Amino acid sequence: xxxxxxxxTLKVVKMLDFGAYLDGEDxxxxxxxxxxxxxxxxxxxxxxxxxxLDTDDLPIATTELPKVMVEECAYLKVVEVNAVGxxxxxxxxxxxxxxxxxxxxxxxxxxSYVVYVFIDDASHRIxxxxxxxxxxxxxxxYYKEQQKVSLLICGRTDLGYRAVVDDTVMGLIFNxxxxxxxxYGELLTGYIKTIRPxxxxxxxxxxxxxxxxxxxxxxxLGFIKSQGGKTTLTDKSSAGEINQQFGVxxxxxxxxxxxxxxxxxxxxxxTQITLVK
Numbered sequence: 001x002x003x004x005x006x007x008x009t010l011k012v013v014k015m016l017d018f019g020a021y022l023d024g025e026d027x028x029x030x031x032x033x034x035x036x037x038x039x040x041x042x043x044x045x046x047x048x049x050x051x052x053l054d055t056d057d058l059p060i061a062t063t064e065l066p067k068v069m070v071e072e073c074a075y076l077k078v079v080e081v082n083a084v085g086x087x088x089x090x091x092x093x094x095x096x097x098x099x100x101x102x103x104x105x106x107x108x109x110x111x112s113y114v115v116y117v118f119i120d121d122a123s124h125r126i127x128x129x130x131x132x133x134x135x136x137x138x139x140x141x142y143y144k145e146q147q148k149v150s151l152l153i154c155g156r157t158d159l160g161y162r163a164v165v166d167d168t169v170m171g172l173i174f175n176x177x178x179x180x181x182x183x184y185g186e187l188l189t190g191y192i193k194t195i196r197p198x199x200x201x202x203x204x205x206x207x208x209x210x211x212x213x214x215x216x217x218x219x220x221l222g223f224i225k226s227q228g229g230k231t232t233l234t235d236k237s238s239a240g241e242i243n244q245q246f247g248v249x250x251x252x253x254x255x256x257x258x259x260x261x262x263x264x265x266x267x268x269x270x271t272q273i274t275l276v277k
Contacts, residue, residue, distance in 0.1 A: 002027050004051055004119060005070030005126045012045050022061055032061040052126055055094055067091045070117050072167045073152050075185030077112045102129035114154040114185055139199035140169040143192045146207055151190040153182055163203055171201035179239055179249035208252050216256040230274045
């Protein structure tokens with residue numbers, strides 16, 4: 001079955017001056033314009049194409065890859081707003097529609113937004129929405145702690161940053177786990193830090209395992225020694241100061257300090273940390 005808004009492998013059934021027709025099965029023959037036909041293709045060959053609808057709402061194929069496909073999220077710029085809605089640049093000749101009813105807040109030309117792409121049930125067109133909570137779950141049974149994931153930053157709360165995990169589920173990066181500037185629409189590699197009892201996901205930008213904490217602990221000890229046996233960089237210091245010195249989150253720094261404290265290698269006071277002699 002040919003899927004709109006996705007990559008399909010289709011057979012060439014007809015070659016004409018203006019392009020090739022591909023077997024679109026239930027969608028009928030689908031035109032692949034000449035400019036997209038790779039060299040040395042002939043009738044009977046199979047080709048990987050992205051299928052979408054042209055300005056007449058007819059299926060059309062391209063070998064170009066759009067910036068996003070159906071059931072994916074992306075950070076896209078608005079290029080036009082008219083009576084129908086907002087239109088986004090997704091890398092294809094026909095821009096991607098976000099109807100007014102699918103806009104979390106009114107979209108403006110020149111601004112970029114994180115959107116989810118889907119097939120509209122009523123029009124059967126490829127459509128986008130900035131109302132991510134309509135399409136993405138807020139919990140998942142399919143992840144494990146410390147698993148590597150793709151994160152798309154999509155919002156800010158008092159607790160931290162909301163992120164789309166692998167285009168499927170929402171998660172949260174707590175402020176204490178943010179050790180560098182991150183921005184709305186930024187695509188990052190991250191990790192599942194914690195899975196809560198309700199299966200909601202807490203995220204991290206660094207993998208904090210035993211080996212990483214041991215390495216950080218040794219680095220901290222070396223730093224304190226270099227400072228004459230004491231430092232004012234405590235667990236109360238800002239995340240920015242900690243990241244500038246060690247390149248880690250405040251949360252990771254506090255865990256490493258805790259390990260050193262339990263081993264009685266350091267003394268933690270309000271304003272300084274001192275090596276235990």
